[in-house]
Amino acid sequence: MAEEKNDRIQAEAGPTLDRREMFVRLGLGSLGVAAVGTTAFAYQFLSPNVLFEPSPVVNMGRPESYGQDSVTLDVDTRIFVVRGAEGFFALNAVCTHLGCLTAWKPEIDTIACPCHGSKFTREGVKKEGPAPKPLPWLRMWLSEDGELMVDRSNEIRPLQFVRV
Amino acid sequence: MSVRVSKYFDALTETRAWRSVFRGGSGSSTLHRSMAIQQNIFLHLLSTKVRKRMISLNTTWYLGTLTLGTFGILVITGILLMLYYHPSAPQAYADTKDLQFVVSSGQFLRNLHRWSAHAMVFLVFAHMFRVFYRGAYRAPREFNWVIGVVLLLLTLLLSYTGYLLPWDQLAYWAITVGSNIASAVPVVGDRVRFLMLGGHFVNANALLRFYVLHCMVLPIAALFFVAIHFWRIRKDGGLYAHQKDAASVSNCDSGRPQL
Numbered sequence: 001m002a003e004e005k006n007d008r009i010q011a012e013a014g015p016t017l018d019r020r021e022m023f024v025r026l027g028l029g030s031l032g033v034a035a036v037g038t039t040a041f042a043y044q045f046l047s048p049n050v051l052f053e054p055s056p057v058v059n060m061g062r063p064e065s066y067g068q069d070s071v072t073l074d075v076d077t078r079i080f081v082v083r084g085a086e087g088f089f090a091l092n093a094v095c096t097h098l099g100c101l102t103a104w105k106p107e108i109d110t111i112a113c114p115c116h117g118s119k120f121t122r123e124g125v126k127k128e129g130p131a132p133k134p135l136p137w138l139r140m141w142l143s144e145d146g147e148l149m150v151d152r153s154n155e156i157r158p159l160q161f162v163r164v
Numbered sequence: 165m166s167v168r169v170s171k172y173f174d175a176l177t178e179t180r181a182w183r184s185v186f187r188g189g190s191g192s193s194t195l196h197r198s199m200a201i202q203q204n205i206f207l208h209l210l211s212t213k214v215r216k217r218m219i220s221l222n223t224t225w226y227l228g229t230l231t232l233g234t235f236g237i238l239v240i241t242g243i244l245l246m247l248y249y250h251p252s253a254p255q256a257y258a259d260t261k262d263l264q265f266v267v268s269s270g271q272f273l274r275n276l277h278r279w280s281a282h283a284m285v286f287l288v289f290a291h292m293f294r295v296f297y298r299g300a301y302r303a304p305r306e307f308n309w310v311i312g313v314v315l316l317l318l319t320l321l322l323s324y325t326g327y328l329l330p331w332d333q334l335a336y337w338a339i340t341v342g343s344n345i346a347s348a349v350p351v352v353g354d355r356v357r358f359l360m361l362g363g364h365f366v367n368a369n370a371l372l373r374f375y376v377l378h379c380m381v382l383p384i385a386a387l388f389f390v391a392i393h394f395w396r397i398r399k400d401g402g403l404y405a406h407q408k409d410a411a412s413v414s415n416c417d418s419g420r421p422q423l
Binding site: 043046047048051052053098099100115 | 337340341343344345358359362363364365367368369
Protein backbone atom coordinates (compact mmCIF):
# COMPACT_ATOMS: atom_id res chain seq x y z
CA MET A 1 0.00 0.00 0.00
CA ALA A 2 2.65 2.46 1.08
CA GLU A 3 4.69 1.60 -1.99
CA GLU A 4 1.73 2.20 -4.27
CA LYS A 5 1.25 5.58 -2.68
CA ASN A 6 4.91 6.35 -3.10
CA ASP A 7 4.77 5.30 -6.73
CA ARG A 8 1.81 7.57 -7.30
CA ILE A 9 3.55 10.49 -5.64
CA GLN A 10 6.63 9.83 -7.71
CA ALA A 11 4.59 9.58 -10.88
CA GLU A 12 3.00 12.93 -10.14
CA ALA A 13 6.06 14.78 -8.93
CA GLY A 14 8.72 13.14 -11.07
CA PRO A 15 11.79 11.27 -9.75
CA THR A 16 11.92 12.64 -6.20
CA LEU A 17 12.41 10.89 -2.88
CA ASP A 18 10.18 11.49 0.05
CA ARG A 19 11.91 12.20 3.32
CA ARG A 20 11.32 8.77 4.86
CA GLU A 21 12.62 6.93 1.82
CA MET A 22 15.69 9.15 1.76
CA PHE A 23 16.50 8.43 5.40
CA VAL A 24 15.94 4.70 4.89
CA ARG A 25 18.38 4.69 1.98
CA LEU A 26 20.84 6.85 3.85
CA GLY A 27 20.67 4.55 6.87
CA LEU A 28 21.00 1.33 4.87
CA GLY A 29 23.77 2.87 2.79
CA SER A 30 25.82 3.87 5.80
CA LEU A 31 25.29 0.44 7.37
CA GLY A 32 26.57 -1.09 4.13
CA VAL A 33 29.64 1.14 4.16
CA ALA A 34 30.24 0.24 7.81
CA ALA A 35 29.91 -3.48 7.03
CA VAL A 36 32.39 -3.32 4.15
CA GLY A 37 34.76 -1.24 6.27
CA THR A 38 34.53 -3.64 9.19
CA THR A 39 35.25 -6.59 6.91
CA ALA A 40 38.27 -4.82 5.45
CA PHE A 41 39.57 -3.84 8.89
CA ALA A 42 39.05 -7.39 10.20
CA TYR A 43 40.91 -8.86 7.24
CA GLN A 44 43.81 -6.43 7.68
CA PHE A 45 43.92 -6.95 11.42
CA LEU A 46 44.07 -10.74 11.04
CA SER A 47 46.92 -10.54 8.50
CA PRO A 48 50.18 -9.95 10.38
CA ASN A 49 52.33 -7.20 8.85
CA VAL A 50 55.56 -8.35 10.44
CA LEU A 51 56.45 -12.02 10.64
CA PHE A 52 59.17 -13.42 12.84
CA GLU A 53 59.98 -16.19 10.42
CA PRO A 54 63.49 -17.28 9.41
CA SER A 55 65.16 -15.74 6.37
CA PRO A 56 64.70 -17.67 3.12
CA VAL A 57 68.41 -17.34 2.32
CA VAL A 58 70.53 -19.82 4.25
CA ASN A 59 74.22 -20.64 4.41
CA MET A 60 74.83 -24.37 3.98
CA GLY A 61 78.54 -24.30 4.76
CA ARG A 62 81.66 -25.43 2.90
CA PRO A 63 81.18 -27.62 -0.19
CA GLU A 64 83.98 -29.93 1.03
CA SER A 65 81.87 -30.88 4.04
CA TYR A 66 79.55 -32.87 1.76
CA GLY A 67 80.86 -36.26 0.66
CA GLN A 68 80.99 -37.38 -2.97
CA ASP A 69 77.63 -38.69 -4.19
CA SER A 70 75.78 -37.72 -1.01
CA VAL A 71 72.29 -36.55 -0.09
CA THR A 72 72.19 -34.49 3.13
CA LEU A 73 69.00 -33.36 4.85
CA ASP A 74 69.19 -30.24 7.01
CA VAL A 75 66.21 -30.49 9.33
CA ASP A 76 66.25 -26.83 10.43
CA THR A 77 66.24 -25.32 6.95
CA ARG A 78 64.24 -28.20 5.44
CA ILE A 79 66.42 -28.65 2.37
CA PHE A 80 68.44 -31.45 0.85
CA VAL A 81 71.94 -30.62 -0.34
CA VAL A 82 72.82 -33.17 -3.01
CA ARG A 83 76.34 -33.67 -4.31
CA GLY A 84 76.49 -35.71 -7.50
CA ALA A 85 78.86 -36.22 -10.38
CA GLU A 86 77.57 -33.07 -12.17
CA GLY A 87 77.86 -30.86 -9.10
CA PHE A 88 75.76 -29.55 -6.20
CA PHE A 89 72.07 -28.76 -6.05
CA ALA A 90 69.47 -28.04 -3.37
CA LEU A 91 66.00 -29.58 -3.08
CA ASN A 92 63.13 -28.39 -0.96
CA ALA A 93 62.57 -31.28 1.47
CA VAL A 94 58.94 -30.35 2.20
CA CYS A 95 56.65 -32.89 0.55
CA THR A 96 54.51 -31.36 -2.18
CA HIS A 97 51.54 -33.39 -1.00
CA LEU A 98 50.65 -31.97 2.43
CA GLY A 99 53.83 -30.41 3.74
CA CYS A 100 55.51 -33.13 5.79
CA LEU A 101 59.29 -33.27 6.00
CA THR A 102 60.70 -35.99 3.74
CA ALA A 103 63.78 -38.09 4.58
CA TRP A 104 66.63 -39.67 2.61
CA LYS A 105 66.64 -43.46 2.58
CA PRO A 106 70.08 -44.47 1.29
CA GLU A 107 69.30 -48.20 1.38
CA ILE A 108 66.65 -47.78 -1.34
CA ASP A 109 68.23 -44.69 -2.96
CA THR A 110 64.99 -42.78 -2.40
CA ILE A 111 63.62 -39.64 -0.74
CA ALA A 112 60.55 -40.82 1.19
CA CYS A 113 57.76 -38.96 2.97
CA PRO A 114 56.70 -40.51 6.31
CA CYS A 115 53.15 -39.14 6.23
CA HIS A 116 51.47 -40.58 3.15
CA GLY A 117 54.19 -42.61 1.44
CA SER A 118 55.29 -40.42 -1.46
CA LYS A 119 58.69 -41.39 -2.86
CA PHE A 120 61.08 -39.31 -4.95
CA THR A 121 64.42 -39.82 -6.69
CA ARG A 122 67.39 -37.80 -5.48
CA GLU A 123 66.61 -35.34 -8.33
CA GLY A 124 63.18 -34.79 -6.76
CA VAL A 125 61.22 -36.66 -9.43
CA LYS A 126 58.21 -38.48 -8.00
CA LYS A 127 58.41 -42.25 -8.12
CA GLU A 128 55.18 -43.14 -6.33
CA GLY A 129 52.58 -41.85 -3.87
CA PRO A 130 50.08 -38.99 -3.71
CA ALA A 131 52.48 -36.06 -4.22
CA PRO A 132 51.17 -33.93 -7.11
CA LYS A 133 54.50 -32.34 -8.05
CA PRO A 134 58.21 -33.16 -7.90
CA LEU A 135 60.30 -31.70 -5.07
CA PRO A 136 61.33 -28.24 -6.26
CA TRP A 137 64.93 -27.33 -6.97
CA LEU A 138 66.10 -24.23 -5.11
CA ARG A 139 68.51 -21.57 -6.29
CA MET A 140 72.01 -22.32 -5.02
CA TRP A 141 75.24 -20.38 -5.45
CA LEU A 142 78.68 -19.97 -3.96
CA SER A 143 79.21 -16.99 -1.69
CA GLU A 144 82.32 -14.82 -2.03
CA ASP A 145 84.08 -16.79 0.67
CA GLY A 146 83.24 -20.07 -1.05
CA GLU A 147 80.27 -21.28 0.98
CA LEU A 148 77.10 -22.81 -0.42
CA MET A 149 74.13 -20.44 -0.25
CA VAL A 150 70.51 -21.43 -0.89
CA ASP A 151 67.50 -19.18 -1.45
CA ARG A 152 64.51 -21.21 -0.27
CA SER A 153 62.01 -18.76 -1.75
CA ASN A 154 63.46 -19.11 -5.24
CA GLU A 155 62.49 -22.27 -7.12
CA ILE A 156 64.42 -22.98 -10.31
CA ARG A 157 64.08 -25.37 -13.22
CA PRO A 158 65.68 -28.76 -12.43
CA LEU A 159 69.11 -29.92 -13.54
CA GLN A 160 70.94 -26.63 -12.94
CA PHE A 161 73.99 -27.77 -11.01
CA VAL A 162 76.50 -25.70 -9.06
CA ARG A 163 80.04 -26.76 -9.92
CA VAL A 164 82.74 -26.09 -7.39
CA MET B 165 12.43 -35.86 60.18
CA SER B 166 11.61 -35.77 56.48
CA VAL B 167 8.21 -34.30 57.28
CA ARG B 168 9.87 -31.51 59.24
CA VAL B 169 12.34 -30.81 56.38
CA SER B 170 9.57 -30.65 53.83
CA LYS B 171 7.60 -28.34 56.13
CA TYR B 172 10.58 -25.98 56.36
CA PHE B 173 11.05 -26.20 52.59
CA ASP B 174 7.40 -25.35 51.99
CA ALA B 175 7.71 -22.37 54.31
CA LEU B 176 10.84 -21.31 52.44
CA THR B 177 9.03 -21.35 49.09
CA GLU B 178 6.46 -18.96 50.52
CA THR B 179 9.03 -16.35 51.53
CA ARG B 180 9.26 -13.10 49.66
CA ALA B 181 12.90 -13.69 48.63
CA TRP B 182 12.05 -17.11 47.14
CA ARG B 183 9.03 -15.74 45.31
CA SER B 184 11.15 -12.92 43.87
CA VAL B 185 13.34 -15.56 42.18
CA PHE B 186 10.73 -18.20 41.29
CA ARG B 187 7.67 -16.25 40.16
CA GLY B 188 5.55 -19.31 39.45
CA GLY B 189 5.36 -20.29 43.06
CA SER B 190 5.23 -23.81 44.36
CA GLY B 191 2.58 -26.43 43.98
CA SER B 192 2.04 -29.64 42.12
CA SER B 193 -0.80 -28.64 39.83
CA THR B 194 -0.21 -28.98 36.07
CA LEU B 195 -0.10 -25.20 35.82
CA HIS B 196 2.55 -24.88 38.53
CA ARG B 197 4.63 -27.62 37.01
CA SER B 198 4.56 -26.11 33.53
CA MET B 199 5.29 -22.65 34.98
CA ALA B 200 8.36 -24.09 36.69
CA ILE B 201 9.70 -24.98 33.24
CA GLN B 202 8.49 -21.94 31.33
CA GLN B 203 9.72 -19.35 33.78
CA ASN B 204 13.22 -20.70 34.22
CA ILE B 205 15.76 -19.34 31.77
CA PHE B 206 17.61 -22.64 31.53
CA LEU B 207 14.57 -24.90 31.39
CA HIS B 208 12.44 -22.72 29.09
CA LEU B 209 14.52 -23.92 26.14
CA LEU B 210 13.06 -27.37 26.76
CA SER B 211 9.58 -28.64 26.15
CA THR B 212 7.13 -27.91 28.95
CA LYS B 213 5.43 -31.21 28.45
CA VAL B 214 7.11 -34.41 27.35
CA ARG B 215 5.55 -37.74 26.51
CA LYS B 216 7.04 -40.76 28.24
CA ARG B 217 7.66 -42.40 24.86
CA MET B 218 9.86 -39.48 23.79
CA ILE B 219 12.21 -39.85 26.71
CA SER B 220 12.42 -43.63 26.72
CA LEU B 221 15.91 -44.92 26.01
CA ASN B 222 14.76 -46.62 22.84
CA THR B 223 13.60 -43.39 21.18
CA THR B 224 16.94 -41.57 21.07
CA TRP B 225 19.43 -43.72 22.98
CA TYR B 226 20.09 -40.36 24.72
CA LEU B 227 22.84 -39.64 22.23
CA GLY B 228 22.18 -35.88 22.12
CA THR B 229 22.10 -35.63 25.91
CA LEU B 230 25.31 -37.65 26.16
CA THR B 231 26.95 -35.29 23.66
CA LEU B 232 25.95 -32.34 25.83
CA GLY B 233 27.36 -34.24 28.82
CA THR B 234 30.76 -34.64 27.16
CA PHE B 235 30.66 -30.97 26.16
CA GLY B 236 30.05 -30.07 29.82
CA ILE B 237 33.00 -32.23 30.94
CA LEU B 238 35.17 -30.61 28.27
CA VAL B 239 34.27 -27.09 29.40
CA ILE B 240 35.00 -27.82 33.06
CA THR B 241 38.23 -29.78 32.52
CA GLY B 242 39.27 -27.29 29.82
CA ILE B 243 38.97 -24.32 32.16
CA LEU B 244 41.03 -26.18 34.76
CA LEU B 245 43.74 -27.07 32.21
CA MET B 246 43.90 -23.41 31.15
CA LEU B 247 45.14 -22.54 34.65
CA TYR B 248 48.44 -24.37 34.01
CA TYR B 249 48.86 -23.98 30.25
CA HIS B 250 50.68 -21.07 28.55
CA PRO B 251 49.94 -20.84 24.83
CA SER B 252 53.49 -19.84 23.87
CA ALA B 253 55.94 -21.83 21.77
CA PRO B 254 58.67 -22.23 24.42
CA GLN B 255 56.25 -23.20 27.20
CA ALA B 256 53.34 -25.11 25.67
CA TYR B 257 55.02 -28.51 25.48
CA ALA B 258 56.65 -28.20 28.91
CA ASP B 259 53.31 -27.18 30.43
CA THR B 260 51.63 -30.19 28.85
CA LYS B 261 54.29 -32.43 30.34
CA ASP B 262 53.90 -30.71 33.72
CA LEU B 263 50.20 -31.42 33.55
CA GLN B 264 51.03 -35.09 32.99
CA PHE B 265 53.73 -35.48 35.64
CA VAL B 266 53.79 -32.57 38.10
CA VAL B 267 50.34 -31.05 38.64
CA SER B 268 48.15 -32.92 41.13
CA SER B 269 45.34 -34.63 39.21
CA GLY B 270 46.71 -32.98 36.08
CA GLN B 271 47.06 -36.26 34.25
CA PHE B 272 43.53 -37.25 35.20
CA LEU B 273 42.06 -33.94 34.02
CA ARG B 274 44.03 -33.91 30.78
CA ASN B 275 43.12 -37.50 29.98
CA LEU B 276 39.50 -36.80 30.85
CA HIS B 277 39.59 -33.82 28.48
CA ARG B 278 41.13 -35.87 25.70
CA TRP B 279 38.89 -38.92 26.04
CA SER B 280 35.78 -36.74 26.33
CA ALA B 281 36.84 -34.97 23.14
CA HIS B 282 37.11 -38.29 21.31
CA ALA B 283 33.80 -39.42 22.83
CA MET B 284 32.09 -36.18 21.81
CA VAL B 285 33.11 -36.58 18.15
CA PHE B 286 31.91 -40.19 18.24
CA LEU B 287 28.62 -39.27 19.96
CA VAL B 288 27.90 -36.41 17.54
CA PHE B 289 28.24 -38.83 14.63
CA ALA B 290 26.19 -41.50 16.40
CA HIS B 291 23.50 -38.90 17.19
CA MET B 292 23.39 -37.81 13.56
CA PHE B 293 23.18 -41.38 12.27
CA ARG B 294 20.38 -42.08 14.72
CA VAL B 295 18.47 -38.96 13.62
CA PHE B 296 19.09 -39.74 9.97
CA TYR B 297 18.02 -43.38 9.98
CA ARG B 298 15.00 -42.64 12.14
CA GLY B 299 13.96 -39.91 9.68
CA ALA B 300 13.83 -37.37 12.50
CA TYR B 301 15.40 -34.72 10.24
CA ARG B 302 12.19 -34.41 8.19
CA ALA B 303 9.68 -31.56 8.37
CA PRO B 304 9.22 -29.68 10.61
CA ARG B 305 12.71 -30.46 11.91
CA GLU B 306 14.78 -29.66 8.77
CA PHE B 307 16.18 -26.45 10.24
CA ASN B 308 17.27 -28.20 13.41
CA TRP B 309 19.15 -30.70 11.26
CA VAL B 310 20.99 -27.74 9.68
CA ILE B 311 21.83 -26.40 13.15
CA GLY B 312 23.07 -29.91 13.94
CA VAL B 313 25.39 -29.84 10.92
CA VAL B 314 26.79 -26.51 12.14
CA LEU B 315 27.36 -28.12 15.55
CA LEU B 316 29.13 -31.06 13.86
CA LEU B 317 31.49 -28.63 12.14
CA LEU B 318 32.08 -26.74 15.41
CA THR B 319 32.83 -30.04 17.16
CA LEU B 320 35.36 -31.00 14.49
CA LEU B 321 36.96 -27.53 14.58
CA LEU B 322 37.19 -27.69 18.38
CA SER B 323 38.81 -31.09 18.08
CA TYR B 324 41.20 -29.85 15.39
CA THR B 325 42.26 -26.63 17.17
CA GLY B 326 42.75 -28.51 20.44
CA TYR B 327 45.02 -30.98 18.69
CA LEU B 328 47.78 -28.37 18.21
CA LEU B 329 47.92 -27.22 21.81
CA PRO B 330 50.21 -29.95 23.28
CA TRP B 331 52.80 -28.62 20.77
CA ASP B 332 54.43 -32.02 20.26
CA GLN B 333 55.51 -33.63 16.99
CA LEU B 334 52.13 -35.26 16.41
CA ALA B 335 50.34 -31.94 16.90
CA TYR B 336 52.80 -30.02 14.77
CA TRP B 337 52.62 -32.30 11.75
CA ALA B 338 48.89 -32.89 12.03
CA ILE B 339 48.28 -29.14 11.88
CA THR B 340 50.83 -28.76 9.07
CA VAL B 341 48.94 -31.36 7.05
CA GLY B 342 45.52 -29.95 8.02
CA SER B 343 46.40 -26.38 7.15
CA ASN B 344 47.79 -27.54 3.80
CA ILE B 345 44.46 -29.21 3.12
CA ALA B 346 42.82 -25.82 3.79
CA SER B 347 45.11 -24.23 1.21
CA ALA B 348 43.62 -26.54 -1.43
CA VAL B 349 40.51 -24.28 -1.47
CA PRO B 350 40.36 -22.73 -4.96
CA VAL B 351 41.69 -19.16 -5.39
CA VAL B 352 41.66 -18.10 -1.70
CA GLY B 353 43.23 -21.27 -0.25
CA ASP B 354 46.66 -19.82 0.47
CA ARG B 355 45.13 -16.70 2.06
CA VAL B 356 42.88 -18.87 4.23
CA ARG B 357 45.92 -20.82 5.41
CA PHE B 358 47.86 -17.61 6.04
CA LEU B 359 45.04 -16.10 8.14
CA MET B 360 44.52 -19.37 10.00
CA LEU B 361 48.19 -19.76 10.94
CA GLY B 362 49.00 -16.05 11.17
CA GLY B 363 52.07 -16.76 9.04
CA HIS B 364 53.49 -19.19 6.50
CA PHE B 365 54.43 -21.93 8.96
CA VAL B 366 52.93 -23.56 12.03
CA ASN B 367 54.56 -21.22 14.49
CA ALA B 368 54.00 -19.16 17.64
CA ASN B 369 51.24 -17.14 15.92
CA ALA B 370 49.45 -20.32 14.87
CA LEU B 371 49.61 -21.70 18.41
CA LEU B 372 48.10 -18.51 19.85
CA ARG B 373 45.38 -18.33 17.19
CA PHE B 374 44.40 -21.94 17.70
CA TYR B 375 44.34 -21.38 21.46
CA VAL B 376 42.02 -18.39 21.17
CA LEU B 377 39.77 -20.28 18.75
CA HIS B 378 39.79 -23.38 20.96
CA CYS B 379 39.16 -21.66 24.30
CA MET B 380 37.01 -18.67 23.35
CA VAL B 381 35.58 -18.35 19.86
CA LEU B 382 34.49 -21.91 19.13
CA PRO B 383 33.06 -22.80 22.58
CA ILE B 384 30.98 -19.60 22.63
CA ALA B 385 29.75 -20.32 19.11
CA ALA B 386 28.96 -23.91 20.12
CA LEU B 387 27.03 -22.76 23.20
CA PHE B 388 25.03 -20.34 21.05
CA PHE B 389 24.06 -23.03 18.54
CA VAL B 390 23.37 -25.60 21.27
CA ALA B 391 20.85 -23.15 22.77
CA ILE B 392 19.12 -22.77 19.38
CA HIS B 393 19.25 -26.56 18.86
CA PHE B 394 17.47 -27.26 22.15
CA TRP B 395 14.95 -24.48 21.74
CA ARG B 396 14.09 -25.76 18.25
CA ILE B 397 13.33 -29.23 19.66
CA ARG B 398 10.58 -27.61 21.71
CA LYS B 399 9.38 -25.42 18.84
CA ASP B 400 9.30 -28.36 16.42
CA GLY B 401 6.99 -30.40 18.62
CA GLY B 402 9.36 -32.12 21.02
CA LEU B 403 11.66 -35.06 20.56
CA TYR B 404 10.86 -37.22 17.57
CA ALA B 405 9.22 -40.47 18.54
CA HIS B 406 9.02 -43.04 15.80
CA GLN B 407 5.54 -43.86 14.54
CA LYS B 408 4.81 -47.50 13.87
CA ASP B 409 1.86 -46.60 11.69
CA ALA B 410 2.85 -44.85 8.46
CA ALA B 411 -0.41 -42.91 8.24
CA SER B 412 0.23 -41.14 11.51
CA VAL B 413 3.65 -39.85 10.48
CA SER B 414 2.13 -36.67 9.10
CA ASN B 415 0.38 -36.11 12.43
CA CYS B 416 3.66 -36.31 14.18
CA ASP B 417 5.36 -34.07 11.64
CA SER B 418 2.88 -31.29 12.16
CA GLY B 419 3.82 -31.33 15.81
CA ARG B 420 0.35 -32.35 16.91
CA PRO B 421 0.08 -34.51 20.00
CA GLN B 422 0.69 -38.17 19.48
CA LEU B 423 -1.14 -40.98 21.15
